[in-house]
Amino acid sequence: MMNERTRLEIEIARYVDGEMTQAERAATEQRLAADPELRRVADELAALRPHVAEAVSSAAGSIDGERIWRHVSERIAARPSPFETFLSGLRVFLQPKVAVAAVAAVILIGLYILSANLIGPDQAIAAEPMITDVEYDNPDIVVIVNEDAETQTAVVWIDGIDTSEVN
Amino acid sequence: MRSLIRYAAVVALIAAGAALLPPRPAWADDQITFKVIVVKATKDGNSMDPSLQKYAHLLKGKGYTNFTKLRSTSLTLAKGASGTAKIAGSLKAVLNYKSEINKRIAFSCSVFKGSARQTSVNYSIPRGGKAVVVVTGTPGYILIIKVS
Numbered sequence: 001m002m003n004e005r006t007r008l009e010i011e012i013a014r015y016v017d018g019e020m021t022q023a024e025r026a027a028t029e030q031r032l033a034a035d036p037e038l039r040r041v042a043d044e045l046a047a048l049r050p051h052v053a054e055a056v057s058s059a060a061g062s063i064d065g066e067r068i069w070r071h072v073s074e075r076i077a078a079r080p081s082p083f084e085t086f087l088s089g090l091r092v093f094l095q096p097k098v099a100v101a102a103v104a105a106v107i108l109i110g111l112y113i114l115s116a117n118l119i120g121p122d123q124a125i126a127a128e129p130m131i132t133d134v135e136y137d138n139p140d141i142v143v144i145v146n147e148d149a150e151t152q153t154a155v156v157w158i159d160g161i162d163t164s165e166v167n
Numbered sequence: 168m169r170s171l172i173r174y175a176a177v178v179a180l181i182a183a184g185a186a187l188l189p190p191r192p193a194w195a196d197d198q199i200t201f202k203v204i205v206v207k208a209t210k211d212g213n214s215m216d217p218s219l220q221k222y223a224h225l226l227k228g229k230g231y232t233n234f235t236k237l238r239s240t241s242l243t244l245a246k247g248a249s250g251t252a253k254i255a256g257s258l259k260a261v262l263n264y265k266s267e268i269n270k271r272i273a274f275s276c277s278v279f280k281g282s283a284r285q286t287s288v289n290y291s292i293p294r295g296g297k298a299v300v301v302v303t304g305t306p307g308y309i310l311i312i313k314v315s
Binding site for chain 1 (some may be wrong): 183225228229246255256259271272273276278280283284285286287288289290291292293295296298299300301302303304306308
């Protein structure tokens with residue numbers, strides 16, 4: 001609960017700040033005239049008032065809300081669009097050093113692949129016949145050929161050679 | 168930005184190093200190695216040499232059930248050269264390396280009985296491919312020719 005002293009100090013502050021009605025001001029002046037201690041407090045407060053006002057004004061003046069908002073607005077407006085971001089990245093990539101390094105990498109990797117013979121037989125090569133010709137010297141033999149392109153295997157069956165005597 | 172340049176530079180250096188590796192010597196392209204595995208196949212018994220298991224799918228047929236590996240011969244041949252792989256007794260196979268065109272090896276495999284040529288088959292097989300020659304009979308002989 002607010003004590004009497006505090007209440008009086010608030011009253012004096014309102015008096016010094018000129019916030020009282022005419023009747024309140026008259027009543028307070030009567031009280032100050034009758035109480036020297038209260039008069040002294042009121043005088044001290046009145047003496048401090050200009051300094052306090054100046055400090056508050058100075059602090060408020062250092063925060064320029066309008067300037068801050070203008071800065072934020074400019075930053076928002078200056079933010080690049082996704083397309084501009086893409087173009088920016090492209091410009092980085094198209095810088096001579098990066099472009100030369102990338103082209104060199106592609107060319108050299110291609111050369112490496114070719115020189116290392118890493119390119120395996122393609123489907124066209126695998127699909128070509130693996131048995132191109134069969135010559136017969138013994139009229140009694142029969143040669144049956146079979147090819148499996150998937151396993152790249154050519155199988156030849158030679159019937160008609162007597163193998164019993166070669167054991 | 169800096170990391171992008173570094174990445175591209177590293178890739179370029181690696182590729183450059185790989186590309187500058189010494190090329191295969193010319194003679195290496197003029198020689199081919201044929202590995203010839205000779206297998207005896209019979210219809211009595213039911214076994215297969217463990218080393219032939221990976222060729223099992225090539226050996227089946229003509230009723231053979233028993234497979235014994237007789238020998239393995241490696242022939243490194245220059246272009247135009249011939250090499251002989253013994254099959255059994257007087258039976259032999261003569262391989263002749265002819266050329267390599269478009270990564271396919273052209274060669275012939277002639278089967279001789281004594282000095283008499285029985286037949287000759289001309290091949291054009293991609294590197295890594297296989298030619299299988301089955302001389303049927305009792306017993307049968309199977310040649311697995313790997314081209315590398």
